[in-house]
Amino acid sequence: MFRGLRAIVYKEFIHMRRDPLTVFVALFVPVIQLTIFGYAVDMDVRNIPTVICDQDRSAASRELPGRFENTGYFRILHEVENPDGLYTSLRSGEAKIGILIPPGFGEDRFSGTPAQVQVLLDGSDITVAQQALNTANAIGLRASLTESAARFGVADPMRRMPLDILPRLLFNPTMRSANFMVPGLIGILLWIVTVFLTSVAIVREREKGTIEQLFVTPLSRQAFIIGKLLPFALLGAIEACVIISAARFIFGIPINGSVLLLALLTVPYLLTGLMVGLVISTRAANQAQAMQFSALTMLPSVILSGFMFPRASMPLIIYVMTFFVPLTYFLEIVRGIIIRGAIWADLWDEAAILIVFFLVFLNLAVRRFRKQLG
Amino acid sequence: MPEAPAIVVDHITRRFGTFTAVNDVSFTVNRGEIFGFLGPNGAGKSTLIRVLCGLLAPSEGRATLDGLDVVSRIEEIRRHIGYMAQEFTLYDDLTARENMTFYSMVYGLSGAHLRSRIDAVVGLVGGEEYLDRRAGALSGGWKRRLALACAILHEPTIIFLDEPTAGIDPVARRELWDLFFRLADEDVTLFVTTHYTDEAERCTNVGYIYQSNLIAHGTPEKLKMMPQVRPEGTARFEIDAADITRVHAVLREWEHTRDTTIFGAVVHSLLDAEVNADDIRSFLNTKGIEVRHIRPIEPTLEDVFVSLTRFHKERGLSSPHNERNQRKETD
Numbered sequence: 070m071f072r073g074l075r076a077i078v079y080k081e082f083i084h085m086r087r088d089p090l091t092v093f094v095a096l097f098v099p100v101i102q103l104t105i106f107g108y109a110v111d112m113d114v115r116n117i118p119t120v121i122c123d124q125d126r127s128a129a130s131r132e133l134p135g136r137f138e139n140t141g142y143f144r145i146l147h148e149v150e151n152p153d154g155l156y157t158s159l160r161s162g163e164a165k166i167g168i169l170i171p172p173g174f175g176e177d178r179f180s181g182t183p184a185q186v187q188v189l190l191d192g193s194d195i196t197v198a199q200q201a202l203n204t205a206n207a208i209g210l211r212a213s214l215t216e217s218a219a220r221f222g223v224a225d226p227m228r229r230m231p232l233d234i235l236p237r238l239l240f241n242p243t244m245r246s247a248n249f250m251v252p253g254l255i256g257i258l259l260w261i262v263t264v265f266l267t268s269v270a271i272v273r274e275r276e277k278g279t280i281e282q283l284f285v286t287p288l289s290r291q292a293f294i295i296g297k298l299l300p301f302a303l304l305g306a307i308e309a310c311v312i313i314s315a316a317r318f319i320f321g322i323p324i325n326g327s328v329l330l331l332a333l334l335t336v337p338y339l340l341t342g343l344m345v346g347l348v349i350s351t352r353a354a355n356q357a358q359a360m361q362f363s364a365l366t367m368l369p370s371v372i373l374s375g376f377m378f379p380r381a382s383m384p385l386i387i388y389v390m391t392f393f394v395p396l397t398y399f400l401e402i403v404r405g406i407i408i409r410g411a412i413w414a415d416l417w418d419e420a421a422i423l424i425v426f427f428l429v430f431l432n433l434a435v436r437r438f439r440k441q442l443g
Numbered sequence: 444m445p446e447a448p449a450i451v452v453d454h455i456t457r458r459f460g461t462f463t464a465v466n467d468v469s470f471t472v473n474r475g476e477i478f479g480f481l482g483p484n485g486a487g488k489s490t491l492i493r494v495l496c497g498l499l500a501p502s503e504g505r506a507t508l509d510g511l512d513v514v515s516r517i518e519e520i521r522r523h524i525g526y527m528a529q530e531f532t533l534y535d536d537l538t539a540r541e542n543m544t545f546y547s548m549v550y551g552l553s554g555a556h557l558r559s560r561i562d563a564v565v566g567l568v569g570g571e572e573y574l575d576r577r578a579g580a581l582s583g584g585w586k587r588r589l590a591l592a593c594a595i596l597h598e599p600t601i602i603f604l605d606e607p608t609a610g611i612d613p614v615a616r617r618e619l620w621d622l623f624f625r626l627a628d629e630d631v632t633l634f635v636t637t638h639y640t641d642e643a644e645r646c647t648n649v650g651y652i653y654q655s656n657l658i659a660h661g662t663p664e665k666l667k668m669m670p671q672v673r674p675e676g677t678a679r680f681e682i683d684a685a686d687i688t689r690v691h692a693v694l695r696e697w698e699h700t701r702d703t704t705i706f707g708a709v710v711h712s713l714l715d716a717e718v719n720a721d722d723i724r725s726f727l728n729t730k731g732i733e734v735r736h737i738r739p740i741e742p743t744l745e746d747v748f749v750s751l752t753r754f755h756k757e758r759g760l761s762s763p764h765n766e767r768n769q770r771k772e773t774d
Contacts, residue, residue, distance in 0.1 A: 076548030080537065087536040282532035282593075285496045286549045287521040442498045 073288035077296025085300060095266055096308055099258040100315045107251050107320055114200040116144040119166040120158045123148060127175025133186065136212070137168065142204045155189055165191040166201050181220075240325065240408050248323070251316045252403045253376040256396050258312060259335070260370050263305050263342030264349070268359040270297045271350035271438070284440040294434050298343055305339040316407075325410035331403070334416060337423035338399040344430035345395075351437040370396040398422050447510030449474045449601050449632035450495065454504035457490050464490040466655040467504070472634065472648065474600075477627050479646030480636040481748065487655045488636040489529060492603050495634070496526050508601055522550070525594030525602035529609065531586050535579025539570065539589050542578050543596060550597035564592045568622060584615030591622065601632045608637060620645065640744040651748055658751055666747045671754045674713075677701055679742055680723060682710045683735040693730045704749050711746055 085092055119137065123130050137143040146164055149155055155167030167189035177184035188205045190198040214227065223229065241248045274280040283293070313331065316322045324331065345366060353359035371377060373387065374396035380388060391397050398419040405411030450472035457465040465487040472478040482488050493499040495506055497517035506513045508520050533542045543564065547557045565571055568588045573581060578589060587607055594602055604623075608616040620642060623633050627647075635646070643649050644663050651659040651666070659666050666672070673679065684690045690710050694703045699722075702713040714723070720737045727734050742750070 072551060073549045075553075076545050079548060080534065080541075080545045083537055083541055084534070277535075278528065278530050278532045279534060281498065281528050282526065283549070284498055285521060285524065285526040286546070287518060287551070288549050440497070441500065442493060 070289055071292045071295065073286065074292035074296045076288070077293060078299050081297060081300040085304070092304065095262055095304060096311055099262055099308065099312055100319075102258055103251070103254055103312055103315050104319055106254055107247060107316075114197050115141060117142055117166055117197055117201055118164045119143045119145050119168060120155055120164040121145055121148045121168045121170070122150070122152055122155050123170045124151075124172045125170050125174040127178075129175035129178040129184075130170045133170060133174075134168065136208055137205070140204050140208065142200060159189060159191050162191075165194065165197050240410070247320050248408055249404070251320050251322050252407045253400055255309075255312055255316055256338070256374070256399045256403055257370060257376060259305070259309055259339060259399075260342050260396055261367065262308055263301070263339055264346040264363045264366055265360070266301050266304065267297065267343045267346030268349040268353070268363040269356045270301070270347065272353045272356055272359045276355055281442060284442070288440075290435050290438050290440065294347060294431065294438060297347060298340070301343050301346075302336075302340060305343060306336070309335045309339060322407060324407050326406035326412065330413060330416075331406045334402045334406070334420050335399075337420055337427055338395060338402070341395045341423055341426045341430065344427055344434060347434045348430050348437065351434050369394050373397070374400055376400060395423060395426050447507065448472060449476070449509060450478070450634060451507045452491070452495070452504075453506060455491065455494060455501050455506055456503040457487075457494055457499060458502045463655050465494065465652075468652070468657045469504075470650055470657060470660050472632060474632055475627055475630045476647040477623060477633045477635060477645070479643040479649040480634065480652065481638070481640075481643055481649060482636075482652035483752070486652045488652060489605055491652070492526075492605050492634065492636065496524065496603055497521065522597065523600045525597070525599035527587075527590045527594045527602070527604045527607055529605040531578075531590060533578050533586075533590060533593060536577060538575050538577055539581065539592075540574040542589060543593055546593040547596050552597065560596050560598075564596055567595075567625065568592045584611045584619075587611055587615070587619060588622075591619070595626065595631075599631065601634065602626065604633060604635045606636050606638070608639065608642065616642075640748065643744050649744070651751060653752055653755055656755075658755055659747070663744055666744065667742045669747065669751070672742050672747050672750045674701065676716045677713050678716045678718075679740050679746065680712050680714060680720065680737060681706075681740045682712060682723065682727075682737045683708065684710075684727070684732055685735070686732065689730075690727065690732055690734075693727065693732065697726060702750065702753065704746070706743075706745065711740065711743075713750070 121134050123134075134145050138145055143166060146158075149158060149167075152169055155164075155169060158164040159167055169187040169189065171185060171187070174184050174186065176182075186209075188201070190201055192198050211227065215225075218224075238244060271280070274283070309332070313324075313328075313335075317324060346363065349359050349362040349366075353362055369390075373380075373383075373391045373394045375391065376396065380391045380397070383391065401419045402411075402416050405416055448471045452468055452470050455465055455468050456463065468487075468491060480488055480491070490499065494501050495508065495513055497513055497520065500514060508524060511520050513520060534545070537545065540561070543561050544557065547553075547560060552560055565574065568591060570585055570588060573585055573589075578586065581589060591604075591607070594604075608619055611619070616639075623635065624645075627633055635642070637643060646663065648661060649659070649663055649666060650657055659669065682690055682694075687705060687708065687710050691703055691705050694700050694710065694712050699715040699718045700712060701715070704711050712723075720739070723737055724734050
């Protein structure tokens with residue numbers, strides 16, 4: 070059943086040795102990509118550029134911008150003369166937030182009449198707007214609560230709330246978004262590398278005509294497919310080590326779980342990616358087409374796996390589709406182990422599903438592969 | 444089954460869509476023969492080889508190699524056949540030795556046996572000095588030898604060679620044919636396609652395929668005796684003159700000429716048997732042509748193929764073709 074396997078592995082390793090550029094690209098380009106994307110997808114919102122229009126010019130109005138800045142989320146750029154100035158700053162992109170303090174603000178504060186402050190948010194960037202909105206509301210709420218309580222003679226009401234929510238953030242206490250995004254990126258980048266590596270492996274031999282010579286030999290189909298897979302699996306494993314090390318040491322992502330378990334559970338994911346590449350390679354008419362097919366597998370991985378958007382909030386039909394994306398399961402594994410310190414008992418079912426994916430694609434590749442021309 | 448002929452082709456037809464590439468071809472090749480398979484480009488030579496090697500399924504008919512059916516027993520057959528494709532199908536980035544090692548391993552050789560087979564094959568085809576050179580960097584002639592080497596590592600009983608000498612220099616061509624004879628001496632059967640009639644002359648048997656149909660099959664001597672080649676009451680002459688294109692043009696208009704062809708620097712003409720050399724000379728003289736020499740000749744294989752091609756072109760080979768197709772449809 071595996072007649073000729075040794076021969077294919079022998080030959081593929083020679084191809085690799087003669088083509089160090091491909092190996093280099095496969096190993097190091099993902100690290101570069103990880104570094105670039107890893108910093109780019111940082112969703113932490115800090116120092117939002119903010120402009121102020123103070124039409125009141127009282128002691129109270131001068132004190133207010135400080136409250137915003139002290140949260141760390143806002144950075145006051147400068148003041149503008151009139152409300153139109155706020156709008157202009159936001160439209161030009163100079164500032165994301167505009168704070169308008171109307172005339173009479175200080176008087177209202179002093180007399181206890183509800184004082185109003187308008188906060189303009191740039192809705193074109195919803196992540197920023199969302200964060201700014203929450204913070205601005207919190208500032209208002211906190212000030213109102215403290216002052217109302219003081220009227221009833223209660224000091225320091227924030228410590229004596231009738232209903233006090235005590236949140237405790239597990240696993241990522243600083244809410245650093247890199248800790249969340251970089252493990253996902255590992256999954257994306259490993260997918261790209263594995264699929265692209267093998268997607269041209271068979272179609273290249275078809276294009277060069279070398280496959281015709283193999284077809285007249287007693288080489289078995291399984292041996293051909295597995296023989297193509299194994300050397301790339303080794304390359305993929307090295308790649309996984311490199312990229313996980315990069316995440317650990319370039320981004321300082323702590324790996325809370327077992328590194329060994331992570332290594333072990335990465336294998337079925339790598340094999341699935343390589344096998345998808347091989348299935349593509351048995352179907353594609355030429356190398357260019359193989360590349361296109363490979364690129365097509367990218368989009369579901371990015372959109373449907375939960376890498377970008379939480380799967381739970383997807384419409385039912387889309388949610389069902391996410392179960393057919395291998396990265397969905399690997400994300401559970403990689404985020405689970407790195408962030409939550411998940412153990413084998415938490416993740417064996419994801420690993421099992423990835424193995425099923427691998428076997429299905431293996432079967433597909435072998436079935437598709439006929440030792441005949443045309 | 445040592446009694447079975449090496450190759451039996453039994454009414455093989457191969458179609459691609461509506462196009463029939465090989466039409467109802469039958470012949471037998473015996474063990475140790477060199478079978479020359481000739482025909483114009485696109486006539487169906489490569490298609491038939493591919494059917495016999497299991498690379499293409501036949502649309503109709505059956506074929507056996509060493510008594511084994513090429514469809515149902517192909518995996519067994521593959522252990523005993525060698526195939527050298529028209530194009531270079533080895534790995535350019537592997538050295539000659541690595542290519543041979545790879546194919547030895549594919550055929551299940553290993554260890555000392557593998558090394559001794561490579562040594563034996565290199566001893567046969569030569570080129571020790573090129574063993575560690577990348578296959579892509581070899582000259583055309585050496586690429587062919589390497590391809591042959593890889594095709595015989597597993598000691599096949601039948602070897603298919605698809606235009607093995609196309610595009611290589613005459614010396615390399617001659618040396619390759621010497622190798623074929625050495626293999627045939629060891630009872631290996633060779634199935635060779637070629638465009639060169641001098642190569643065909645050296646074959647045990649020759650088949651000629653024209654527009655998907657096998658129109659001649661037999662020893663070179665037998666083909667030269669075919670009635671289409673030397674019709675009743677004709678004689679063949681070789682005529683040499685300064686301006687052979689004019690000789691050719693003038694003879695074509697003569698009432699005694701059946702056929703005339705330019706062969707290199709001379710003209711071969713098939714004429715009515717009643718005219719002799721002097722008649723031709725005086726006829727050409729009346730046209731102002733000085734003949735250098737003129738002699739009666741036996742047909743060469745090239746004459747055979749030119750005559751057969753013309754004969755079938757005039758008869759319109761498409762007619763038996765269509766009749767057969769129509770018959771199949773009504774069946």
